[in-house]
Amino acid sequence: MTKQIELSGVNKYYGAFHALKNIELSIEKGSFVALVGPSGCGKSTLLRSLAGLESISTGDLKIAGELMNNVPPRKRDIAMVFQSYALYPHMTVEQNLTYSLRIRGVPKAEAKKAAEEVAATTGLSQLLGRYPRELSGGQRQRVAMSRAIIRHPKAFLFDEPLSNLDAALRVHMRKEIRTLHDRLGATSVYVTHDQIEAMTMADHVVVMKDGVIEQQGAPLELYDRPANKFVAGFIGSPAMNFVPAVVGEDGRSLAVDVGEKQTITLDQQLQPGRRVTAGLRPEHLHFVEPGQGVFRLPVGIVESTGSATYITTATAAEVTIVETARRPVKTGDIIDVSIRPADVHVFDGETGLRV
Amino acid sequence: MKRLLSSIRDGNGFDIVLVAFPLGFLFLMAGLPLLYNILMSFQEVDMFSLGTFLRPFVGFKNYQDLFAQPETWPILGNTAIFVIGSIAGQFLIGFGLALFFWVNFPGASWLRGLFLVSWVMPGLVVGAIWNWILSGDFGVLNFMLRETGIISGNIFWRSDPNYSLYAVIIANVWLGTAFNMILLSVGLASIPGDLYEAAELDGANAWQRFWTITLPMMRSTIGAIISLGLIFTLQQFDLFAAITSGGPNNSSNVTQYWAWDLSFRQYDFAKGATISVIMIVFVMFASVVYVRSTRHEVRG
Numbered sequence: 102m103t104k105q106i107e108l109s110g111v112n113k114y115y116g117a118f119h120a121l122k123n124i125e126l127s128i129e130k131g132s133f134v135a136l137v138g139p140s141g142c143g144k145s146t147l148l149r150s151l152a153g154l155e156s157i158s159t160g161d162l163k164i165a166g167e168l169m170n171n172v173p174p175r176k177r178d179i180a181m182v183f184q185s186y187a188l189y190p191h192m193t194v195e196q197n198l199t200y201s202l203r204i205r206g207v208p209k210a211e212a213k214k215a216a217e218e219v220a221a222t223t224g225l226s227q228l229l230g231r232y233p234r235e236l237s238g239g240q241r242q243r244v245a246m247s248r249a250i251i252r253h254p255k256a257f258l259f260d261e262p263l264s265n266l267d268a269a270l271r272v273h274m275r276k277e278i279r280t281l282h283d284r285l286g287a288t289s290v291y292v293t294h295d296q297i298e299a300m301t302m303a304d305h306v307v308v309m310k311d312g313v314i315e316q317q318g319a320p321l322e323l324y325d326r327p328a329n330k331f332v333a334g335f336i337g338s339p340a341m342n343f344v345p346a347v348v349g350e351d352g353r354s355l356a357v358d359v360g361e362k363q364t365i366t367l368d369q370q371l372q373p374g375r376r377v378t379a380g381l382r383p384e385h386l387h388f389v390e391p392g393q394g395v396f397r398l399p400v401g402i403v404e405s406t407g408s409a410t411y412i413t414t415a416t417a418a419e420v421t422i423v424e425t426a427r428r429p430v431k432t433g434d435i436i437d438v439s440i441r442p443a444d445v446h447v448f449d450g451e452t453g454l455r456v
Numbered sequence: 457m458k459r460l461l462s463s464i465r466d467g468n469g470f471d472i473v474l475v476a477f478p479l480g481f482l483f484l485m486a487g488l489p490l491l492y493n494i495l496m497s498f499q500e501v502d503m504f505s506l507g508t509f510l511r512p513f514v515g516f517k518n519y520q521d522l523f524a525q526p527e528t529w530p531i532l533g534n535t536a537i538f539v540i541g542s543i544a545g546q547f548l549i550g551f552g553l554a555l556f557f558w559v560n561f562p563g564a565s566w567l568r569g570l571f572l573v574s575w576v577m578p579g580l581v582v583g584a585i586w587n588w589i590l591s592g593d594f595g596v597l598n599f600m601l602r603e604t605g606i607i608s609g610n611i612f613w614r615s616d617p618n619y620s621l622y623a624v625i626i627a628n629v630w631l632g633t634a635f636n637m638i639l640l641s642v643g644l645a646s647i648p649g650d651l652y653e654a655a656e657l658d659g660a661n662a663w664q665r666f667w668t669i670t671l672p673m674m675r676s677t678i679g680a681i682i683s684l685g686l687i688f689t690l691q692q693f694d695l696f697a698a699i700t701s702g703g704p705n706n707s708s709n710v711t712q713y714w715a716w717d718l719s720f721r722q723y724d725f726a727k728g729a730t731i732s733v734i735m736i737v738f739v740m741f742a743s744v745v746y747v748r749s750t751r752h753e754v755r756g
Contacts, residue, residue, distance in 0.1 A: 154653050189669065201659050
């Protein structure tokens with residue numbers, strides 16, 4: 102596999118503000134990488150730095166092996182799909198699509214043919230003569246993507262492209278973008294704040310916070326072995342439960358503090374008496390017969406979506422449980438739940454790093 | 457009666473009342489004088505019929521007389537030069553300044569605000585100041601041109617028939633540039649920044665971005681400002697009164713000043729009205745362009 106984009110030791114300062122901190126990232130040709138994190142984490146800044154719309158303060162940025170630090174955006178051969186789509190309002194769809202070709206002096210007939218070909222693959226054939234203001238949100242989205250596709254760029258950058266669409270269309274476009282990516286064999290970098298988008302679309306997920314890459318890896322790797330509390334809480338929905346805990350005398354059990362002390366077993370040996378945080382995914386907590394579980398918990402709130410029931414306990418450290426089987430649970434009930442030792446995540450009580 | 461009252465309080469009647477006030481005001485203050493002006497241009501008006509409303513009807517005689525006068529065509533030509541020169545100067549310098557301040561260096565908005573000073577100054581004051589600048593013997597403009605070696609002898613801007621019209625154009629360009637700049641700045645600011653980013657990634661250099669994004673996106677603003685410029689330059693009177701009084705020998709005379717001169721200095725109201733009617737045609741044209749260009753704004 103060849104490296105299409107490589108970042109090493111990249112820092113970005115806005116005056117005194119340190120926006121990107123020592124970013125190390127390499128993106129393989131043909132892969133789909135998602136940059137995910139809460140707003141202000143630097144993911145958009147990182148994307149804009151790849152495009153050249155922001156300059157990096159220190160470090161190296163290579164695209165297809167070439168150093169790009171000081172190359173202007175128009176010479177980087179990278180296409181970007183903006184959150185606002187940034188379609189040229191005074192041009193028709195066809196003119197929008199062929200803009201980059203016309204700038205490069207491609208003959209008119211050739212550009213028109215290219216536009217028709219791309220439009221056919223993205224379902225815009227009937228709309229080539231329309232202006233952006235005459236299109237729906239989803240259609241504008243397609244035009245923005247087609248405008249990127251027509252250039253056959255070295256990489257596609259997506260800056261939260263689906264956030265202006267309604268929920269149903271978003272799920273649909275998610276698949277469409279991924280299918281398109283596979284068919285074109287493109288290299289894509291996708292910025293989103295929605296971890297579900299990142300998990301479902303990407304081969305490689307990069308979780309960022311405060312300008313730092315917290316963890317990167319395959320989606321399930323992040324889900325199964327989050328490197329720290331932040332990643333653990335960010336990946337997965339509903340979010341992981343965190344409860345304070347102390348390692349037991351034998352080093353193979355945790356005394357968990359959820360209102361009253363309860364003990365769960367571990368599948369690893371830890372130092373007895375160590376203060377830790379136990380991470381329990383809501384979907385890993387399952388109901389058991391009374392007396393057989395590791396937790397006895399009072400029920401606080403019950404929310405049912407039909408396919409699943411979200412149960413939040415009335416304990417000091419709130420615990421959320423997702424149950425797919427329908428049970429007659431109501432507020433005030435005492436329930437017995439259990440968790441497999443392998444599903445318990447343990448994080449250091451102070452640093453939050455995975456133990 | 458009751459229904460009429462309730463309609464006026466809340467309904468179509470209310471809308472009609474709201475519209476009626478400004479329309480009535482406009483008709484009374486602008487429409488009637490305009491119509492009366494057109495009527496006068498077809499009448500024989502002299503000192504004896506000045507006080508009456510229905511004067512002898514003479515058809516197109518005033519128009520024929522006007523165009524038979526030797527100074528008419530030169531004055532129309534002067535007006536054309538004045539309008540084109542002023543608009544071109546104001547627009548080009550204004551656009552240049554707007555683009556310059558668009559770069560947004562520290563203090564840009566503050567400095568841009570200062571430029572408006574010229575726009576709020578009364579035309580007569582501007583004229584008086586430019587009289588000093590343009591003065592043949594001690595004027596600053598001559599001094600600078602002489603020192604830089606562009607001219608060898610003094611130019612008598614205001615009294616030389618070859619230069620008098622341009623003296624007023626220079627002053628008018630100075631007066632109107634700031635207004636052009638502000639309107640164009642507003643137009644520039646309303647172009648979304650991400651369009652430029654998209655164009656940059658699409659491979660367009662600064663010059664291409666200007667031609668393919670900035671100018672087309674500014675089309676309605678430019679249309680509006682040029683038609684407003686036409687109206688404002690055809691209104692420009694103070695500068696002529698202050699700088700050249702249309703002289704020497706009509707070399708800097710333009711229709712708006714001439715109409716005033718005929719009507720209120722020579723009391724030839726019929727001719728004055730006739731010239732005004734000719735100007736109305738041009739202003740009407742500008743108004744249509746203005747309304748159309750502000751209506752067809754392209755906004756994504």
